[in-house]
Amino acid sequence: MQINGATALIRALEDLGVKRIFGIPGVQNIEIYDALLASHIEHVLVRHEQAAVHMADGYARATGGVGVVFATSGPGATNTVTGIATAYMDSVPVIVITGQVHTTSIGTDAFQEADITTITLPITKHSYLLKDVDALVPAVFEAFYLATSGRPGPVLIDIPGNVAAAETSYHKPSAAPTLPSYKPTIKGNARQVKAAAELIAAAKWPVLLAGGGVVSSNASKEVLALAEQAQIPVVTTLMAKGVLAAAHPLLLGQPGVYGTPQANAALHEADLIIAVGTRFSERATADADHYAPRAKIVHIDIDPAEIGKNIRVDVPIVGDAATVLGALSERLEKTRRPVLQEGESLAATSLPSSSSSPEAPPGVSAEVPVEAPAKAPAEAPAEAPAKAPANNGLYLNTTHRVFSVFNELLKACEDVIITTDVGQHQLWASHLLDASKPRKFLTSGGLGTMGFGMPAAIGAQLAFPESLVVCISGDGSFQMNVQEMATAVDLKLPIKVAIINNHSLGLVRQWQELFLEHRFSHTLLANTPDYVKLAEAYQWQGRRIDTKGEANNLKDNLRWLLKSEGPALLEIVVPTPDLVEPMIKPGGTLTELV
Numbered sequence: 178m179q180i181n182g183a184t185a186l187i188r189a190l191e192d193l194g195v196k197r198i199f200g201i202p203g204v205q206n207i208e209i210y211d212a213l214l215a216s217h218i219e220h221v222l223v224r225h226e227q228a229a230v231h232m233a234d235g236y237a238r239a240t241g242g243v244g245v246v247f248a249t250s251g252p253g254a255t256n257t258v259t260g261i262a263t264a265y266m267d268s269v270p271v272i273v274i275t276g277q278v279h280t281t282s283i284g285t286d287a288f289q290e291a292d293i294t295t296i297t298l299p300i301t302k303h304s305y306l307l308k309d310v311d312a313l314v315p316a317v318f319e320a321f322y323l324a325t326s327g328r329p330g331p332v333l334i335d336i337p338g339n340v341a342a343a344e345t346s347y348h349k350p351s352a353a354p355t356l357p358s359y360k361p362t363i364k365g366n367a368r369q370v371k372a373a374a375e376l377i378a379a380a381k382w383p384v385l386l387a388g389g390g391v392v393s394s395n396a397s398k399e400v401l402a403l404a405e406q407a408q409i410p411v412v413t414t415l416m417a418k419g420v421l422a423a424a425h426p427l428l429l430g431q432p433g434v435y436g437t438p439q440a441n442a443a444l445h446e447a448d449l450i451i452a453v454g455t456r457f458s459e460r461a462t463a464d465a466d467h468y469a470p471r472a473k474i475v476h477i478d479i480d481p482a483e484i485g486k487n488i489r490v491d492v493p494i495v496g497d498a499a500t501v502l503g504a505l506s507e508r509l510e511k512t513r514r515p516v517l518q519e520g521e522s523l524a525a526t527s528l529p530s531s532s533s534s535p536e537a538p539p540g541v542s543a544e545v546p547v548e549a550p551a552k553a554p555a556e557a558p559a560e561a562p563a564k565a566p567a568n569n570g571l572y573l574n575t576t577h578r579v580f581s582v583f584n585e586l587l588k589a590c591e592d593v594i595i596t597t598d599v600g601q602h603q604l605w606a607s608h609l610l611d612a613s614k615p616r617k618f619l620t621s622g623g624l625g626t627m628g629f630g631m632p633a634a635i636g637a638q639l640a641f642p643e644s645l646v647v648c649i650s651g652d653g654s655f656q657m658n659v660q661e662m663a664t665a666v667d668l669k670l671p672i673k674v675a676i677i678n679n680h681s682l683g684l685v686r687q688w689q690e691l692f693l694e695h696r697f698s699h700t701l702l703a704n705t706p707d708y709v710k711l712a713e714a715y716q717w718q719g720r721r722i723d724t725k726g727e728a729n730n731l732k733d734n735l736r737w738l739l740k741s742e743g744p745a746l747l748e749i750v751v752p753t754p755d756l757v758e759p760m761i762k763p764g765g766t767l768t769e770l771v
Contacts, residue, residue, distance in 0.1 A: 178346065178347075179344045179345070179346060180344065180345065180346070180347060181208060181212070181310075181341065181342055181343065181344055181345070182208070182310040182313050182336065182340050182341045182342065182343050182344075182345055183208040183209045183211065183212035183341040183342070184212040184215075184347075185310075185313055185314050185345050185347045186209060186212065186274070186313060186314075186317060186336070186341070187209070187212045187213055187215075187216045187218070188347050189313075189314050189317040189318065189347075189349075190216075190218060190245065190317070191216060191217070191218060192349050193243075193317070193318065193321050194242075195218055195243070195245050196218060196219060197218065197219045197220075197221060197236065197245070197639060198213070198218055198219070198220050198221070198245045198246070198247055199220075199221045199223055199229040199230075199232045199233045199236075199244070199245070199246050199247070199636070200220065200221070200222075200223065200226070200229050200246055200247030200248055201222065201223060201224075201225075201226055201229065201247070201248060201249065201253060202247070202249065203248075203249020203250065203253050203276060203289070204249065204250075204276075204289070204338070205249050205250040205251075205276030205277055205278060205289065205337070205338045206247060206248070206249045206250075206253075206274075206275070206276030206336070206338070206341070207276075207338070208338065208341040208342050209247060209274070209276065209336070209341055210247070220247075221635075221639070221664065221668065222664070222667070223632075223661065223664050224660040224661055224663055224664060225256060225658065225660055225661070226246070226248045226253055226254075226256035226257045226260070227256050227257065227258075227259050227260045227628065227632075227658065228260075228628070228631075228632040228658045228660070228661045228664070229246045229247075229248065229257070229260070229632075230244075230246050230257050230259075230260020230261055230263070230264065230271060230273060231260050231263065231626075231628070231629050231632035231633050231636070231658070232244070232632045232633065232635050232636035232639075232661075232664075233245060233246045233260075233264075233271050233273075233636060234260060234263060234264045234267075234269050234271055234629075234632075234633060234636065235596060235619055235632065235633030235634065235635065235636030235637045235640075236636035236637065236639060236640050237264075237269050237270055237271055237636075238267075238269055238616060238619045238633070238637070239594060239616055239619060239636065239637040239640045239641060240616075240640045240641075241395065241616065242270075243270045243271070243272060243321060243324055243325060244264075244269070244270070244271045244272070244636065245271070245272045245274070246260075246271065246272070246273045246274065247274050247275075248273065248274075248275045248276070249275070249276040249289070250275060250276045250277050250278055250289045250290060250291065250293075250338075251288075251289030251290060251291045252289065252291075253275065253276070253289075254275040254276075254277075254291055254293040254296075254335070255291050255293065255296065257273050257275070258296060258297060258300070259624075259626060260273075260626075261273055261297055261300050261301060261331045261333065262300040262624050262626075263621050263623075263624045263626045263629060264330065264331040265300040265301060265302075265330050265331050265623075265624075266621075266622070266623025266624040267389060267416060267621065267622055267623050267624070268328050268329045268330055268389060268390070268393055269329060269330070269331070270324035270325045270329040270330065270331070271324065271331040271332075272320055272321065272324055272331070272332055272333075272334065273297075273331060273332070273333045273334070274333075274334045274336065275293055275333065275334070275335050275336070276335075276336060276337075276338060276341070277290075277293070277306070277335045277336060277337040277338070278290045278337060278338065279337050279338050279339040280308050280337045280339055280340065281339070283337070293333065293335055294306045294333065294335050297333050300331070301330065301331050301332055301333050302323050302324065302330040302331065302332050303320070303323050303332050303333075304332070304333040304334075304335070305320065305332075305333070305334045305335060306335045306337075307334065307335065307336050307337070307340055308337065308340065309340070310340050310341075310343040310344070310345040311345050313336065313340065313345065314345075314347060314348065314349075314350075315350065315354075316334060317334065318349075318350050318354060319354040319356070320332040320334055322353055322354045323356075323359070326361055327359070327361030327479055327480070328361070328390070328393070328478075328479050328480040329393050361479055361497075362479065362481075362495045362496050362497075363479075363496055363497045363500050364496055364497075364500055364501075364504070365477065365494040365495065365496035365500065365501035365504055365505075366494060366495070366496075367504075369492055369493065369494045370494060370501065370504050370505055370508050371508055372492045373451065373475045373477075373492050373494060373505055373508075374505055374508040374509045374511075374512045375512055376449050376473055376475060376491075376492065377407055377409070377449065377451065377475075377505075377509060377512070378509065378512040380448050380449035380473075381448055382443075382446055382447050382448045382449070382471075383407070383409045383410075383447060383448070383449040383450070383451065384409065384410055384411075384412055384429075384443045384444055384447040384449070384450050384451070384472075385400065385403065385404050385409045385410070385411045385412070385450075385451045385453070386411075386412050386413075386414070386432070386444070386450055386451065386452040386453065386455055387400050387411060387412070387413045387414070387417040387420045387421075387453050387454065387455070388413075388414045388416060388417050388452070388453060388454040388455025388456065388461075389414065389416030389417055389454060389455070389622065390453065390454015390455065390478060390479065390498050391417050391420050391453055391454045391498050391615070392416065392417060392419075392420065392454075392615045392616060393454065393498075394454060394479070394497055394498035394499045395499060395615075396453070396454070396497075396498040396499035396502055397419075397420045397421075397614075397615050398499075399498070399499050399502035399503050399506070400420055400421070400453065400502060401420075401421060401425075402502075402506055403451075403502055403505060403506050403509070404421070404427050405427070406506055406509060406510075407509060408427070409427070409451070410427050410428075410429050410443055411425075411427050411428050411429065412429050412430065412431070412432045412436075412440040412443060412444060413428070413430070413431060414431065414432065414433070414455055414461055414622070415431060415433075415460075415607055415620065415622045416620075416622045416623075417454075417455075417615070418431070418607060418612050418615075418618040419612035419613065419614050419615040419616070419617050419618050420615050422613045422614075423611035423612060423613060424611075429443050430608070431607060431608065432444055432461055432767070433458075433460050433461040433462065433463065433761070433767075434459075434460050434461075434463055434760055434761045435460075435604045435607075435608075435757055435760050435761075436461075436761075436767070437608065438759060438770070441463075441761070441767035441768060442767070442768060444468075444469050444472075444767055445469060445470070445766065445767045445768050446471065447469055447471065447472045448471050448472055448473070449472055449473050449474075449475070450469055450472045450473075450474045450475070451475045451477070452474060452475065452476045452477065452478075453477045453478075453498050453501075453502065454477065454478060454479075454498045455478075456478075456483045456486070456487065457483075457486075457487040457488040458487070458623070459487075462487065462488060462767075463761045463765055463766055463767050463769075464764055464765055464766045464767075465487055465488060467766045468488055468766070468767070469488075473491040473492070474488060474489065474490050474491050474492070475490075475491065475492040475494065476488075476490040476492070476493055476494065477494045477496065477498060477501045477502070477505075478494075478495065478498075479495065479496060479497050479498065481493075481495045575751050575752055575755060576605060576677070576751050576752075576755040577605075577609070578731070579677070579731065579749055579751065580605050580606065580609035580610060581609060582731050582732050582735060583609075583610065583675070583735055584609055584610050584611055585732075586732070586735050586736055586739060587610060587611070587647070587739070588611060590645050590739065591645075592641070592643070592644045592645060593617065593644065593645045593646075593647065594616075594617050594618075594619065594634075594637045594638075594641065594644050594645070594646045594647070595610060595612070595617065595618050595619070595646075595647050595648075595649060596619045596620065596629070596630045596631075596633040596634040596637060596646070596647070596648045596649070597618075597619075597620040597629075597630050597648070597649045597650070598621075598627055598628065598629055598630035598631075598648075598649070598650040598651055598654030598655065598657075599620070599621055599625045599626060599627045599629065599654055599684075600627065600651045600653060600654055600682070600683050600684045601651065601677070601679070601683035601684045601687065601755070601756075601757050602649050602650065602651045602654075602677040602683070603620055603649070603651075604684070604757045605677070605757060606618075606620075606649045607620070610649075619633050619634075619637060627651075627653060627654040627657045628654060628657025628658040629654075629658075630648040630649065630650045630654060630655075630674075631648050631650065631655065631658055631659075631661055631662070631665075631672070631674060632658055632661050633648075634646045634647070634648040634672045634674075635661060635664060635665055635668070635670060635672060638670045638671070638672050639668070639670070645673070645739065646670075646671075646672045646673065647672075647673045647674075647675065647738075647739070648672060648673065648674045648675070649675050649677065650674055650675070650676050650677070651676065651677050651678070651679070651683060652676055652677075652678040652679065652680060652681075652702055652705050653681070653682045653683070653702060655674070655676050655708075656705075656706070659711070662711075662712075662715035662717060662744070663715055665717075665744045666715060666716050666717070666744060669743070670744060671741075671742065671743050671744060671745075672744050673738050673739060673741070673744070673745050673746075673747075674744075674745070674746045674747070675735075675738060675746075675747050675749060676708055676746065676747070676748045676749065677749055677751055678705065678708070678748050678749065678750045678751065679750075679751050679752065679753045679755060680701065680702050680703065680705060680750075680753055681700050681701050681702055681753050682700040682701075682702065683753075683755075684757070685700045686700040686701070686753070687756050687757060690754075690756070691756075691760075691762075691771055692762075692763060701753070708721065708746060708748040709721050709746075709748065711746075712745075712746040717743070717744045717745060717746050718741050718743065718744070718745040718746070719745070719746045719747075719748070720734055720737065720738070720745075720746075720747050720748070721747075721748040721749075721750065722734045722747070722748070722749055722750065723750045731749075734747060735747065758771070759771065
């Protein structure tokens with residue numbers, strides 16, 4: 178039976194298990210939208226294509242599945258670029274299907290023509306321009322395979338309007354695609370696994386560094402098993418928040434430029450780092466030349482290009498995180514590791530102070546001006562390092578209080594998914610809001626995309642309609658995709674938005690204050706909207722509170738936000754000078770705090 182390319186596309190998506198598509202129709206994908214009318218696949222009509230990709234991204238992050246986007250040619254396609262780059266940097270499987278001008282018009286600067294496959298080449302795992310309708314179905318199945326296998330990521334399929342209208346026959350592939358040049362390694366090399374196990378057995382101060390690849394691989398159980406088996410403290414990057422429950426005694430928190438002193442000191446003093454599914458970005462390592470100066474490094478990653486790219490590696494292991502960690506735990510059972518003496522526990526021991534180590538390399542500070550982590554192996558020195566002052570002053574009371582109270586209320590809720598935008602509020606949320614499981618804290622880590630939070634919340638809420646989905650945003654970020662408030666109303670989604678309003682582009686302003694002698698160049702947002710009226714205009718519920726006074730009933734208003742029916746927005750006004758602290762100064766090591 179002959180059908181047109183658009184119908185074949187929809188049938189392929191159905192056979193691939195797609196339940197939901199985010200997008201906007203246009204002239205060049207009109208055939209595709211016409212074919213969609215006969216399908217059971219739900220379509221979410223968004224207000225902007227960038228938001229469509231963020232919604233698909235949030236849907237994919239929350240479920241572990243694939244997000245799918247439809248966009249038309251030209252500006253419709255180019256509007257997806259920021260969303261595609263966001264998914265690419267964080268290794269999220271998203272399929273973006275764009276319309277294109279007819280094949281006879283390609284290269285003529287036709288109306289709404291853009292070479293989207295070339296534009297997105299650096300930010301996709303692969304891009305297709307389909308000029309033959311018979312190649313359409315195989316390409317769709319191949320695209321899903323590429324997006325979800327190995328290191329996940331976005332794939333783009335560009336379909337000219339006349340190809341979507343041309344006739345073809347539908348044949349579902351009987352086997353998974355085979356690509357000779359693309360064969361991800363799943364099982365780690367046995368010799369390398371053995372070498373890693375021996376290093377763990379011999380290490381006195383090991384640290385397990387978990388990155389976003391642990392979430393992608395669904396390897397949280399394996400991380401927990403290895404950590405508890407060998408009693409290794411765990412540090413989780415921003416993308417791995419929730420891999421260990423917030424209350425777990427082995428968890429030291431987030432490392433890097435905005436990391437916790439405990440996590441950063443642990444990495445700096447470690448003699449072994451077992452890094453899993455992380456790319457050692459400069460935000461996580463600070464000064465890479467002096468990163469973990471005493472440590473040997475085992476790096477486990479399914480993408481061989483990441484191993485040794487930013488940080489020297491002693492034992493590289495290419496493979497799937499869950500598979501390799503399972504093999505490593507099994508191997509470690511056969512390799513002796515020093516055990517704690519009776520009555521000792523990790524909570525009672527401390528890492529060594531670098532001031533007591535004669536092996537500090539040139540250029541590395543001999544002092545660690547922070548409290549050393551409380552969790553470390555038993556061979557702690559008799560003399561514990563001097564403790565830094567308590568956390569007083571690390572966070573200003575106003576913003577710290579907002580997030581502390583919010584966290585208290587969120588912990589009382591059964592199933593919570595948090596999304597964030599990007600900026601100071603993102604970092605306060607990552608430190609002060611708990612996540613007990615992976616895929617419950619969704620944020621743009623690699624690209625740092627303002628405007629990600631609310632669309633991602635819509636995607637997550639559609640995936641889990643019974644969950645409480647809360648977006649933490651800022652007054653700068655929220656306006657980037659504010660139009661999607663209408664989409665939430667269309668879908669009757671009860672998402673909650675908390676806007677931390679400091680009337681500035683807060684994180685940029687913070688850098689100007691700390692490193693540019695208070696020269697605040699164009700970072701103050703004096704004329705922000707009345708968010709309560711804006712909420713009402715979009716048929717949301719809205720409230721505003723000012724944290725300067727205790728009479729504002731912060732807890733009552735936060736409780737109102739979480740308990741309200743339908744979409745609701747709470748604007749929380751905080752002082753502009755509030756800073757995210759501590760942080761590492763530019764060019765500094767993990768122990769050089771501002």
